[in-house]
Amino acid sequence: MNDRIHNFSAGPSALPTAVMQEMQEGLLSYRGSGMSVMEMSHRGDLFMGIIEEARTRIKRLYGLSDDYEVLFVHGGASLQFAMIPMNFIGEGQIAEYIETGTWSTKAIAEARIQNKGVRVAASSGDREFCYIPKVSDISADAPFVHMTTNNTVRGTQWHDLPDTGGVPLIADMSSDILSRPLDVSPFGMIYGGAQKNMGPSGTAVVILRRDMVEKIPQTLPTMLSYRTYVDKESMFNTPATFPIYAISLVTKWLEETMGGLAAVEAVNKRKAGALYTLIDEDDFYCGTADKASRSLMNVTFRLKDRELEPLFVEQSLASGLAGLKGHKSVGGIRASIYNAVSEASVAALCEFMNDFRRKHR
Numbered sequence: 001m002n003d004r005i006h007n008f009s010a011g012p013s014a015l016p017t018a019v020m021q022e023m024q025e026g027l028l029s030y031r032g033s034g035m036s037v038m039e040m041s042h043r044g045d046l047f048m049g050i051i052e053e054a055r056t057r058i059k060r061l062y063g064l065s066d067d068y069e070v071l072f073v074h075g076g077a078s079l080q081f082a083m084i085p086m087n088f089i090g091e092g093q094i095a096e097y098i099e100t101g102t103w104s105t106k107a108i109a110e111a112r113i114q115n116k117g118v119r120v121a122a123s124s125g126d127r128e129f130c131y132i133p134k135v136s137d138i139s140a141d142a143p144f145v146h147m148t149t150n151n152t153v154r155g156t157q158w159h160d161l162p163d164t165g166g167v168p169l170i171a172d173m174s175s176d177i178l179s180r181p182l183d184v185s186p187f188g189m190i191y192g193g194a195q196k197n198m199g200p201s202g203t204a205v206v207i208l209r210r211d212m213v214e215k216i217p218q219t220l221p222t223m224l225s226y227r228t229y230v231d232k233e234s235m236f237n238t239p240a241t242f243p244i245y246a247i248s249l250v251t252k253w254l255e256e257t258m259g260g261l262a263a264v265e266a267v268n269k270r271k272a273g274a275l276y277t278l279i280d281e282d283d284f285y286c287g288t289a290d291k292a293s294r295s296l297m298n299v300t301f302r303l304k305d306r307e308l309e310p311l312f313v314e315q316s317l318a319s320g321l322a323g324l325k326g327h328k329s330v331g332g333i334r335a336s337i338y339n340a341v342s343e344a345s346v347a348a349l350c351e352f353m354n355d356f357r358r359k360h361r
């Protein structure tokens with residue numbers, strides 16, 4: 001596999017090479033069936049086994065009790081931004097949203113489009129979302145508090161959950177889902193687009209606490225109600241079969257090769273630690289997030305001489321390191337180091353960064 005690049009793309013992102021090889025082996029004939037997973041009925045035993053495996057492995061990785069449903073929902077994370085207010089903000093209710101950058105802002109906008117009651121409970125917009133804000137004064141009447149656990153664009157991440165006084169948290173975990181162990185008890189719902197830590201884009205994994213289902217109005221269009229996905233086990237219509245297959249393989253890899261989420265977190269800490277240590281050595285590179293809020297998934301930084309940034313991106317690509325250009329809205333450099341990005345890839349990036357610094361200091 002010498003032609004695989006070191007892939008630091010923010011999403012869609014690197015998948016484990018072993019998972020890609022397993023997909024390749026079964027591409028034309030999955031388990032001797034003579035068919036690809038893409039070609040088989042979603043109601044047949046083979047696919048039913050795949051979706052059940054994906055569900056079970058996610059439940060096991062997070063230690064979820066039977067109080068939680070694992071759903072596969074179309075439309076990626078962005079459709080969840082629209083579905084959450086439809087499903088969970090009732091007449092006269094005001095939901096609390098925490099604003100920590102691009103994706104949280106989009107989630108808020110989707111609730112406002114629907115004329116739903118929304119309050120921004122805390123924001124880090126005063127300093128370009130470079131930190132995780134303190135949260136207080138959550139209304140006990142709020143149906144939920146919405147947060148984005150990892151802010152892909154700004155490179156910040158929550159390291160402790162906010163105190164919501166028992167109001168259920170709904171969390172967009174698109175860019176750090178399954179990257180560390182989690183106490184799920186404060187969460188009414190967790191969701192994430194698959195394309196960073198789980199598989200191909202277009203599908204979201206939704207983990208929903210059963211008591212949330214009771215709050216869903218009966219009047220929603222069928223496909224926009226989470227109740228449909230619960231009642232029909234994510235098979236009201238044809239689910240995204242191949243992405244779900246990929247999720248089953250990635251979660252198998254997380255359990256069997258990586259050894260579970262505590263082990264995954266330890267690797268993720270080592271990878272991020274290596275990059276942040278290098279960045280902090282002098283002022284050639286400069287991290288954009290406050291140290292206490294730094295993300296283990298998206299390492300964002302600038303070069304002191306910003307005019308060197310295009311050269312950094314160009315030369316990194318020439319050295320076999322892809323996807324390092326920062327999000328178009330903020331510029332700079334971003335190394336996305338999700339679960340499937342190996343320590344060897346991070347070491348290659350560190351070597352390049354040291355070398356670049358030596359030449360351009």
Ligand SMILES: Cc1ncc(COP(=O)(O)O)c(C=O)c1O
Pocket residue numbers: 010011075076077078079103148150151152153172173174175193194201202
């Ligand atoms: C934190 C976060 N939320 C939501 C999204 C949007 O995901 P999707 O493209 O699946 O709608 C992204 C995509 O990068 C993201 O990083």
